[in-house]
Amino acid sequence: MKLMDSLEIFYRRKDIDTRDFEKKIREILRETGITLDVVNSESAGRIFLKINVLEDQEQIPSFILKALIPETDATRLPLGEWATLNVFVEEASYLEDHDYMKIHSEGNRYALYVPYSAVKSKNRDEVVADFMKYFFERRGWDFKNYEFFVREVDSII
Helix, strand or coil: CEEEEEEEEEEEECCCCCHHHHHHHHHHHHHHCCCCCCCCCCCEEEEEEEEEEECCCCCCCCEEEEEECCCCCHHHCCCCCCCCCEEEEEECCCCEEECCEEEEEECCEEEEEEEHHHHCCCCHHHHHHHHHHHHHHHCCCCHHHEEEEEEECCCCC
8 A cells, every 4th residue: 555645625615705704814813823723614624635545456454543642643743752652443344435435534534545446547636536526425515616725744644
């Protein structure tokens, strides 16, 4: 299995333009030093997507490892410092099927497992578009009413 990409995806409805409002809120937050996380809703949100490509005969992992450190999360481990990790193993039998993808979800974090034969003729943008179509349709939202923006991330998800 090879990691194709780790992505952060922002989505929003096309018919609701909140960019001016968002800019004003960001200015106020910068001035006050307050930080807020994006809350996913029907009008806008943020998700994380990890795309794993499987070799043609390779099976999807049957277990998923989770590592947590006390009072913080594993995505913010300090570099060069020791930390105590609690590692949990979960069975991955509850993966969802959609077209050529197997999907593991936890909150706003998703991991895709896709066979190489299914994606060798596709680029990353097409795989992401297929996933986002699944994401919106699963919630009963019309895919055509949304736009999304993709950014690569280098953290563990």
